[in-house]
Amino acid sequence: MEKIEPRNSSAKFSEPASSFLNVNGLRMHTLDWGGEGSPIVILHATGFLGRIYRPLAEPLRAIGHVYSYDQRGHGDSSAPADGDYSWDATMRDLEGFITSMGWSAVRAVGHSAGATAIGGLACERPDLISRAVLVEPVIFESPTAPELGWRGPFVKRTLKRRRIFDSVEAMYSSFHNKPPYNTWDKQIVRDYCQFGTRPTSDGRRELKCAPEVEARFYETARDFDGLGRILRCTAPLLIMFGAREDSLGAVLSEKVAKQLKKGRVIDVADAGHFMPMEMPGYVANRAREFLASE
Numbered sequence: 432m433e434k435i436e437p438r439n440s441s442a443k444f445s446e447p448a449s450s451f452l453n454v455n456g457l458r459m460h461t462l463d464w465g466g467e468g469s470p471i472v473i474l475h476a477t478g479f480l481g482r483i484y485r486p487l488a489e490p491l492r493a494i495g496h497v498y499s500y501d502q503r504g505h506g507d508s509s510a511p512a513d514g515d516y517s518w519d520a521t522m523r524d525l526e527g528f529i530t531s532m533g534w535s536a537v538r539a540v541g542h543s544a545g546a547t548a549i550g551g552l553a554c555e556r557p558d559l560i561s562r563a564v565l566v567e568p569v570i571f572e573s574p575t576a577p578e579l580g581w582r583g584p585f586v587k588r589t590l591k592r593r594r595i596f597d598s599v600e601a602m603y604s605s606f607h608n609k610p611p612y613n614t615w616d617k618q619i620v621r622d623y624c625q626f627g628t629r630p631t632s633d634g635r636r637e638l639k640c641a642p643e644v645e646a647r648f649y650e651t652a653r654d655f656d657g658l659g660r661i662l663r664c665t666a667p668l669l670i671m672f673g674a675r676e677d678s679l680g681a682v683l684s685e686k687v688a689k690q691l692k693k694g695r696v697i698d699v700a701d702a703g704h705f706m707p708m709e710m711p712g713y714v715a716n717r718a719r720e721f722l723a724s725e
Contacts, residue, residue: 445465445489447462447463447464447465447482447485447488447499448462448463448465449461449462449463449507450463451507452500452528452531452532453531454524454527454528454531455511455520455523455524455527456511456512457503457508457509457511457524458508458509459500459501459503459508459509459524459528460481460500460501460506460507460508461481461498461499461500461528462481462482462488462498462499462500463496463497463498464485464488464489464491464492464496464497464498464499465492465496465497466491466492466493466494466495466496466497467492467495467496468494468495468496469495469496469536469537469538470495470496470497470498470532470534470537470538471491471494471495471496471497471498471537471538471539471540471722472497472498472499472500472525472528472529472537472538472539472540472549473487473488473491473497473498473499473539473540473541473545474499474500474502474525474539474540474541474542474545474546474548474549475499475501475502475505475542475543475545476542476543476544476545477502477505477543477544477645477648477649478505478589478640478645478648479505479506479623479627479640480501480505480506480507480626480627480639480640481499481500481501481506482499482501482506482622482626482627483619483622483623483626483627483708484499484542484707485622486616486618486619486707486711486712486715487540487707487711487714487715487718489715490712490715490716490719491540491715491718491719491722493719494719494722494723495538495722498532500528502521502524502545503515503516503520503521503524504516504640504641504644505639505640505644506626506627506639506640507639510644516644516647516648516651517651517654517655518544518547518548518551518648518651518652518654518655518657519654519655521544521545521548521648522548522551522552522555522655524548525548525549525552526552526556526559529559529560530559534559535558535559536558536559536560536561537559537560537561538560538561538562538563538722539553539560539562539563539564540563540564540566540718540722541563541564541565541566541568542566542567542706542707543566543567543568543569543679543704544569544648544652546564546565546566546567546568546569546670547565547568547569547570547655547657547661549563549565550563550565550568550657550660550661550664550668551655551657551660551661553660553664553666553668554660554661554663554664554665555660557664557665557666560666561666562666562667562668562721562722563666563667563668563669564668564669564670564671564717564718564721564722565661565668565669565670565671566671566706566707566714567671567672567673567678567679567680567704567705567706568657568661568670568680569652569657569679569680570657570658570661570679570680570683570687571652571653571657571658571683572658572683574653574654577682578679578680578682578683579652579653581679582649582650582652582653585646585649586646586649586650589642589645589646589649590642590643590646591642592638592642592645594637594638594641594642595631595635595636595637595638596624596628596635596636596637597635597636598635598636599621599624599625599628599636600624602624602628602636603620603621603624606620606623606624607620611677611703611704611705614703614705614708614709615705615708615709616708616709616710616711619708619711620708624636627639627640658683658687661687661691662687662690662691662692663692664691664692664693665692665693666693667693667694667721668691668693668694669694669695669697669717669718669721670687670691670694670695670696670697671696671697671699671706671714671717672684672696672697672698672699673698673699673702673703673704673706674698674699674700674701674702675701675702675703676703677703677704677705678702678703678704679704681698684696684698694721697717699713
C-alpha cells in the first residue's frame with residue numbers, strides 16, 4: 432500500500448459541449464470535454480454534477496477523449512419516473528451511457544458513489560471498463576458495518592439543507608469559508624454554486640439536486656455491495672483514499688490493498704472524502720499517469 436504526500440494545483444479551463452442522451456428512460460445530460468484518443472468517463476459524487484470536475488477533465492484530455500454526465504436526479508439530467516434512486520440504478524445508468532455511445536473498454540474516473548458505480552460495473556461488465564481510478568469509493572463490509580455510520584448524519588443534515596439562495600454570489604459567500612467547502616479549490620466552489628443551481632421564477636437560485644434526492648441515495652447505500660464487487664474486479668484499479676477522519680473508506684484501505692486483484696491503493700495524507708475538490712491537480716496527475724499506463 433503506497434502512501435503519498437499530495438501536491439495541490441489549480442488552473443483555468445475551457446468549456447465542454449453540452450448535449451442530452453436517452454438512457455434507461457432518463458434524459459441524461461452529458462458533457463464532451465474534448466481530447467484525442469479512446470474515451471474516458473468521469474462520474475461525480477452524490478449531490479453534485481459532472482460540470483464541477485473540470486479540473487480533472489481538462490488534464491485527462493492529453494490521454495483521451497473525456498466525457499462526463501449528470502446522474503439521475505442531479506444537474507440537468509431528469510428524475511426517474513419510478514423514483515428509483517438506488518445505487519444499482521446508478522451503475523446501470525453508467526452501463527447504459529457507455530453502451531448507448533457505442534463504446535467498450537473505456538477508462539473511467541469516479542468520485543465517492545460515482546467511484547463505487549464504476550468499480551461495480553468494472554466487475555460485472557469487464558468488457559465495458561478496461562481501467563479505472565476510484566477516488567474515495569463508498570464501501571463497507573456488511574449492511575450493519577460501522578463504516579456505514581455516516582448515513583444517518585448525512586441524511587439528517589441533507590434534509591435540512593438550504594435549497595434556495597438569493598444569487599450565485601450569495602451562495603458562494605455563504606459556502607466558501609464553511610466546512611466542507613473551506614478546504615476546496617475556490618473555483619470548484621464557484622462552479623458548484625453556478626452550475627449546481629438553476630434560476631427560480633423570482634430570480635433567485637435553487638439547487639438542481641433536491642435534498643430529498645440526495646438523502647435517498649444515502650439511505651439506499653447499504654443495499655449495494657461495492658466492496659465485494661471491487662475486490663472481484665479483474666480490471667486494473669487505482670484506488671485513492673484520504674487519510675483524514677472524514678474519509679468514508681480509509682478504514683478499509685489495508686483490506687482493499689491486500690485483496691485487490693489488479694492495481695494499487697494510495698492513502699493520501701491531509702485529504703478527506705472531497706479529495707478531488709481539495710487537491711484537483713494532484714488527483715488529475717495521478718489519474719492521468721494510471722490511465723495512460725498499460
